[in-house]
Amino acid sequence: xxxxxxxxxxxxxxxxxxxxxxxxxxxxxxxxxxxxxxxxxxxxxxxxxxxxxxxxxxxxxxxxxxxxxxxxxxxxxxxxxxxxxxxxxxxxxxxxxxxxxxxxxxxxxxxxxxxxxxxxxxxx
Amino acid sequence: xxxxxxxxxxxxxxxxxxxxxxxxxxxxxxxxxxxxxxxxxxxxxxxxxxxxxxxxxxxxxxxxxxxxxxxxxxxxxxxxxxxxxxxxxxxxxxxxxxxxxxxxxxxxxx
Numbered sequence: 491x492x493x494x495x496x497x498x499x500x501x502x503x504x505x506x507x508x509x510x511x512x513x514x515x516x517x518x519x520x521x522x523x524x525x526x527x528x529x530x531x532x533x534x535x536x537x538x539x540x541x542x543x544x545x546x547x548x549x550x551x552x553x554x555x556x557x558x559x560x561x562x563x564x565x566x567x568x569x570x571x572x573x574x575x576x577x578x579x580x581x582x583x584x585x586x587x588x589x590x591x592x593x594x595x596x597x598x599x600x601x602x603x604x605x606x607x608x609x610x611x612x613x614x
Numbered sequence: 615x616x617x618x619x620x621x622x623x624x625x626x627x628x629x630x631x632x633x634x635x636x637x638x639x640x641x642x643x644x645x646x647x648x649x650x651x652x653x654x655x656x657x658x659x660x661x662x663x664x665x666x667x668x669x670x671x672x673x674x675x676x677x678x679x680x681x682x683x684x685x686x687x688x689x690x691x692x693x694x695x696x697x698x699x700x701x702x703x704x705x706x707x708x709x710x711x712x713x714x715x716x717x718x719x720x721x722x723x724x
Binding site: 608 | 658660708715
């Protein structure tokens, strides 16, 4: 099945520095990828949607200048946390939209989501 | 506003007992509905979705449009079912990502 690889799994950085997180689709082309953030013992919150070759769409309240998303190829999307602060410490998860098999009459439902394993970011 | 509610943060049942994880949604239109599971130290993975009507690992979920619910059920819980379970409606057809419920931590006691 479709596999999404996310790196690094853990990263510690100093305040004020930038960190890049990569999300790769290994055996399929991902036109659309999503970035989520998960606070401790909380649910996943969608941060942004990235479409290959176009600007990312950010959810309300997410600073696009702080969380830079690049989706320059069909197999790679990156999230860069710029000028990181301790409050940016979190678990970041990427996801890719995948196409699935199904009957023609249910074509609009012939899709799914595959998730990366997440990146634990700690800003000190 | 679109909203999904999983009222139980934690649910503990004994092995062999029935399990029901509740999910209610408030969405315009007819969203597709997913249940995702996250086992300890593993990534999120799809458990089941409404359109496929499959039973996975003994779990089923019935969509009740009148009550706008999509509760997850299993008649006999197993210890390996212990995990975090997330209900996620999707009205964007794969274009807008998922809105997750807060999740229910299911613990199966031996």
